Amino acid sequence: MNISSEFIKDGISPLQRKKFGNEFQWGVSVSAYQIEGAHDKDGKGLSIWDVFTNKKGKVFNNQNGNIACDFYHRSSDDLQLIQQLSIPNFRFSISWPRILPQGTGQVNAMGIAYYDRLIDECLSLGIEPWVTLYHWDLPHALELKGGWTNRDIVSWFVDFVAICVQQYGDKVKNWMVLNEPMVFTGAGYFLGVHAPGRRGMSNFLPAAHHAVLAMAEGARTIRAICPQANIGTTFSCSHIEPYSNKEKDILAAKRVDALLNRLFIEPTLGLGYPTQDLPALRKIEKYILANDDKLMKFDFDFIGIQNYTREIVKHSYFTPYLRASIVKATKRKVPTTLMNWEVYPSSIYHILKKYDAYEGIKKIYITENGAAFTDYANDDGSVEDHHRKEFLQNYLKELLKAKEEGVKVEGYFIWTLKDNFEWAEGFHPRFGIIYVDFKTQQRTIKASGWWYKEFLEETNRME
Numbered sequence: 303m304n305i306s307s308e309f310i311k312d313g314i315s316p317l318q319r320k321k322f323g324n325e326f327q328w329g330v331s332v333s334a335y336q337i338e339g340a341h342d343k344d345g346k347g348l349s350i351w352d353v354f355t356n357k358k359g360k361v362f363n364n365q366n367g368n369i370a371c372d373f374y375h376r377s378s379d380d381l382q383l384i385q386q387l388s389i390p391n392f393r394f395s396i397s398w399p400r401i402l403p404q405g406t407g408q409v410n411a412m413g414i415a416y417y418d419r420l421i422d423e424c425l426s427l428g429i430e431p432w433v434t435l436y437h438w439d440l441p442h443a444l445e446l447k448g449g450w451t452n453r454d455i456v457s458w459f460v461d462f463v464a465i466c467v468q469q470y471g472d473k474v475k476n477w478m479v480l481n482e483p484m485v486f487t488g489a490g491y492f493l494g495v496h497a498p499g500r501r502g503m504s505n506f507l508p509a510a511h512h513a514v515l516a517m518a519e520g521a522r523t524i525r526a527i528c529p530q531a532n533i534g535t536t537f538s539c540s541h542i543e544p545y546s547n548k549e550k551d552i553l554a555a556k557r558v559d560a561l562l563n564r565l566f567i568e569p570t571l572g573l574g575y576p577t578q579d580l581p582a583l584r585k586i587e588k589y590i591l592a593n594d595d596k597l598m599k600f601d602f603d604f605i606g607i608q609n610y611t612r613e614i615v616k617h618s619y620f621t622p623y624l625r626a627s628i629v630k631a632t633k634r635k636v637p638t639t640l641m642n643w644e645v646y647p648s649s650i651y652h653i654l655k656k657y658d659a660y661e662g663i664k665k666i667y668i669t670e671n672g673a674a675f676t677d678y679a680n681d682d683g684s685v686e687d688h689h690r691k692e693f694l695q696n697y698l699k700e701l702l703k704a705k706e707e708g709v710k711v712e713g714y715f716i717w718t719l720k721d722n723f724e725w726a727e728g729f730h731p732r733f734g735i736i737y738v739d740f741k742t743q744q745r746t747i748k749a750s751g752w753w754y755k756e757f758l759e760e761t762n763r764m765e
């Protein structure tokens with residue numbers, strides 16, 4: 303499919319920033335382990351990703367984030383690039399083991415100073431910092447005590463949150479507690495394909511429940527220290543459709559939807575776990591203590607939705623617990639990104655409608671959306687990633703449609719600023735709007751980055 307002509311045919315090209323309104327927040331997202339490098343510098347402790355990437359065969363070509371984009375040493379230059387692109391909001395995460403090398407106890411002053419500088423530099427450049435408190439790099443010392451399967455993680459996490467918010471709360475207004483709990487518990491504690499590489503329901507269920515508790519307790523901690531803060535948390539979401547109209551496929555799609563899209567948001571809203579549509583979750587009750595129903599709830603100021611694609615789901619006798627399988631996009635012969643994820647712009651529309659319908663969600667930001675493609679730098683220094691530009695525009699068009707229908711979506715952050723370490727996939731899926739040559743660390747703004755700049759500057763020109 304030629305995405306670009308589809309887009310133009312719909313008659314809203316060029317996409318105009320002003321249609322989203324003046325209050326709409328535009329930004330770009332990154333995470334600590336994927337970009338910082340400096341994995342053992344200035345007193346930082348080991349994270350579970352430092353350990354996982356050291357095990358053979360866990361990551362594509364045995365790559366790791368030891369150096370990544372060297373953002374730790376190049377943050378000033380990268381912030382200048384954000385400013386050059388006229389991007390007003392920067393979402394990044396704080397590395398827990400950089401602040402608390404052992405996860406609890408002794409605070410690392412150099413870690414504190416690093417983020418202090420980063421935040422100050424953002425502010426001096428007119429860039430608003432949006433801070434995620436957990437983007438998957440758990441201190442290894444805590445994993446040795448059970449990590450997310452140990453209920454004590456709730457108090458370990460809250461202590462870390464308190465340190466960060468006390469330290470930076472006068473300068474940072476926007477906080478996100480967790481990044482995609484479904485992914486770090488599912489891939490890290492059930493499938494074993496992400497750090498810490500644990501498997502099975504006996505790891506997944508307690509990890510999931512403790513993540514739900516940590517999400518609410520972490521948010522309460524921020525509220526207690528900074529009552530005025532804009533507090534959110536982020537969820538991975540994919541629009542789910544059944545493979546056929548057969549009842550068994552429809553029920554299979556419901557189960558997958560409960561797992562991927564509802565498991566973490568519903569207890570937060572006071573709706574409990576979606577065990578009715580996903581009976582395999584029932585054993586989570588074993589980990590729920592007397593007062594937990596109340597502790598799981600928090601009235602977030604916003605939720606962050608991270609959407610990339612949709613999934614088509616079919617009944618399967620062979621998949622334990624879920625009895626459902628995903629029909630791969632590559633088998634369906636649809637356009638895909640380098641992650642083999644379907645390019646399906648209206649996924650973001652459906653997901654926005656779905657979340658907007660929940661009572662209790664006040665505001666939604668798309669905190670991640672983007673695409674990985676094979677990009678390369680031309681001899682003249684340009685990177686012509688028009689496919690990414692079209693991808694972003696088409697998803698934005700669907701977001702706008704939802705917004706015009708009254709959905710409370712107030713912001714959009716591209717994943718991601720620059721090519722980086724894509725977890726188990728290593729460095730080859732390039733998601734950035736800035737190209738990184740990982741040998742020289744040279745940065746080159748891609749065509750998509752130039753487009754974003756032009757788009758963001760439009761309002762200025764038009765006013």
Ligand code: BGC
Pocket residue numbers: 333336481482485538608670717724725733
């Ligand atoms: C994560 C990012 C990741 C991106 C693309 C999200 O699941 O928050 O860390 O790089 O998707 O896979």
